[in-house]
Amino acid sequence: MRIACDIDGVLLDTVITFCEIFNKKNGTSYQKSDVTKWEFFLDWNIPEDDIWDIFFQIYEDSMSTPFIDDQIPVIMKDLNQMHQVSIVSARTPEYREYILEKLQYHGILQGPHYNELVLLIHKPYDLKIKQDFDVFIDDNPKLAEAINKQKKKILLLYDQPWNQEIDDAENVIRVKNWTEIDQYFKKVEKNEDNNEL
Numbered sequence: 001m002r003i004a005c006d007i008d009g010v011l012l013d014t015v016i017t018f019c020e021i022f023n024k025k026n027g028t029s030y031q032k033s034d035v036t037k038w039e040f041f042l043d044w045n046i047p048e049d050d051i052w053d054i055f056f057q058i059y060e061d062s063m064s065t066p067f068i069d070d071q072i073p074v075i076m077k078d079l080n081q082m083h084q085v086s087i088v089s090a091r092t093p094e095y096r097e098y099i100l101e102k103l104q105y106h107g108i109l110q111g112p113h114y115n116e117l118v119l120l121i122h123k124p125y126d127l128k129i130k131q132d133f134d135v136f137i138d139d140n141p142k143l144a145e146a147i148n149k150q151k152k153k154i155l156l157l158y159d160q161p162w163n164q165e166i167d168d169a170e171n172v173i174r175v176k177n178w179t180e181i182d183q184y185f186k187k188v189e190k191n192e193d194n195n196e197l
């Protein structure tokens with residue numbers, strides 16, 4: 001299977017860093033758990049441009065952004081042996097070097113862990129889904145809506161406070177952590193083996 005693995009919200013806990021920078025600038029005390037919508041800035045009464053300024057700042061220096069799960073390198077390496085893993089992000093191409101540096105720092109290397117780093121623009125939301133992958137590992141609730149129209153593709157929706165309103169569907173499966181991602185693929189591989197017998 002061709003697997004597209006997202007960065008923000010799946011490999012990195014970017015919103016934790018976002019809240020820290022935002023709070024410092026604005027004297028607020030927001031936490032990740034307060035980000036309960038994809039377009040949370042509408043509720044917070046903040047212009048979208050201000051939000052992006054902070055994200056761009058993080059994209060240029062992600063070294064302090066928390067890595068979501070220390071097991072990722074081991075699980076991803078296994079996955080990439082059985083399947084084809086690509087890292088697919090809406091961080092735009094000018095941030096490529098910073099992303100590679102951060103991934104390397106956490107032991108995620110092109111070759112053993114993933115084949116390709118694909119960088120796209122962040123809108124329209126269904127742009128990612130239109131890429132040639134079978135399974136998307138992503139936290140974006142907007143992708144759950146977009147993938148509805150592409151039933152052959154599967155979204156493993158990485159559980160985050162901003163995607164709680166999405167219900168599981170035939171091709172939308174919520175995963176709480178990387179152990180559950182690992183278990184999902186082990187189950188699929190087992191079923192494929194059984195089908196071949």
Ligand SMILES: [Mg+2]
Nearest residue numbers: 006008009139
């Ligand atoms: Mg994401």
